[in-house]
Amino acid sequence: MDCRFFREQIIVENYEELEAEAKKSLEAHLQTCRECTQFQVxxxxxxxxxxxxxxxxxxxxxxxxxxxxQPKPLSWWARSPAWRWLSWGVAACLILVISLSALAWIGVDIKWEDRGLTLRIGQETVPEITAQELVRLLQAERHATQVEIVKQLQGALDEFSEQLQVHLDERQKQTNAQLTLIYQGLQSQRVQDLELIRQELQQLAGATEAEFLETQRAFEFILASHVSEIQEDIK
Amino acid sequence: MEKSDEALMLQLQTGDLLSFDTLVKRWEKPLLNYCYRMVNDLPLAEDLRQEVFLRIYKSAKTYRPTAQFSTWMYRIATNLCLDTLTKQQRRKEMPIDTYLDSESEGFDERLIDPSNPPHAVVIRKETESRVRSALACLPEDQRVVITLRHYNGMKFHEIAAIVERPISTVKSRMTAGMERLSRMLSKQE
Known part of the structure; x- marks a missing residue:
């Protein structure tokens, strides 16, 4: 071991913390090393x-x-709860005012309305519209409604025609030729009626409201009469 | 029977101010001398001692008696002294003579002590100045170890706990510091 190690040991020994074994080793070294002995001196x-x-x-x-x-004594305002709450309230109001001012400054529209405080970010765009344009829009809307109703009626008519055809097919299977002739006549009449209705319906999309309602009522009457006739036939 | 430091700290945790006073009385002198030897400025050392006791009081609730109180206290003091030295950069701002002058100019009560002949006092004062000068020139990590071991009687393993370094590092710092002190003090003679 080198002298560096033993010099550390000498210091530990001088402060009386060296263990017995290490002490023996140090003493043996000191007997042979003059430099370390001088270091100890x-x-x-x-x-x-x-x-x-x-x-x-x-x-x-x-x-x-x-x-x-000792904790530092509270200031006069901090000691009184009323003053403390008041100061907090004033601070909160100030913060609110500053915040609203900042919002207004950055372009947020702030208004007090019937519903309460209203914040509006950016401009609300309301398109300008003329009376003629408004009428046109309303007519377009009504037309669209009428077209929709016509489509529904056409659908109902198709369904009815289909059912009628099924019914006639069933009847035709029966052997009564007279009845067949009668039914064929009836069928012819109804087919004509239905064709008439189809034609009327095609023109109906462009009709006025009054015309439309009148035609609708007429169709309903024709359909109802056909239904009652068929029911009578069945009986 | 005298209560241990750790027991006094536990009492302080319950708000017993008398136990704090007992701790202060017990440690005020060693702590002052430790700070004084670290910063080489007695008024500053007194302020640091006060601050150490304040910190002890404030952190009493978090104190756990897992280590010796003295180790904990000296760790606080060491950190505080080193922070102060770093902030002030005393070595750079003040030459070493200024350290010596700050204390040596005052009236020394030992001069009127009849058991101390005047010439002995002068010699002793001169030696003390040399020691203070030499210690102030040491690197701070070596000064901490030498002060705690030589003047405050802390064991090497306790110093290792205070500076939070391995015991081998503490011993090597001690050796390097003592060799340096030997050279400085022998040159001045």
Missing amino acids: NLNETQQTLDQWEEVDRPIDIEALHKAI
Whole structure:
């Protein structure tokens, strides 16, 4: 082991912390190493010199310490709950006013309306419209409604025609030729009626409201009469 | 029977101010001298001692007696002293002579002590100045270790706990510091 290690051991020994085994090893080294022996001598002198710096003794100001550890007294406004709440309220109002001002500054529209405070970001775009345009839009809407109703009626008519055809097919299977002739006549009449209705319906999309309603009622009457006739036939 | 520091700290946690006073009385002198040897300025050392006790009081509730009180206290003091030294950069701003002058100009009560002949006092004061000068020239990590071991009687393993370094590092710092002190003090002689 080198002298560096033993010099550390010498210091530990001089402060009486060296263990017995290490102490024996150090003593053996010191008997053979003059440099380390000299180091120990110098160390003893240094320790003695260090001892010349005597301790100072200045008692602590315990009163000042007690004062320092005490929590600082509250200010007059903090002691009174009313003042404390008032100050918090004022602070909250200030924050609200500053916030609203900042919002207004950045372009947010702030208004007090019937419903309460209204914030509107950006401009609301309301398109300008003329009376003629409004009429046109309403007519278009009505036309669309009429077209929809016509489509529904056409659908109902198709369904009825289909059912009628099925019914006639069933009847035709029966052997009564007279009845067949009668039914064929009836069928012919109804087919014509239905064709008429189809034609009327095709023109109906462009009709006025009054015309439309009148035609609708007529169709309903024709359909109802056909239904009652068929029911009578069945009986 | 005298209560241990750790027991006093536990009492302080319950709000017993008398136990704090006992701790202060017990440690005010070692703590002052430790701070004084670290910063080499007695009024500043007194302020630091006060601050250390304040910190002890404030952190009493978080204190756990897992380590010795003295170790905990010296760790607080060491950190505070090193922070103060770093902030002030005393070495750069003040030459070493200024350290010596700040204390040596005052009236020394030992001069009127009849057991101390005047010439002995002068010699002693001169030696003390040399020691203070030499210690102030040491790197801070070596000064901490030497002060705690030589003047405050802390064991090497306790110093290792205070500076939060391995014991081998503490011993090597001690060796380097003592060698440096030996050279400085022998040159001045």
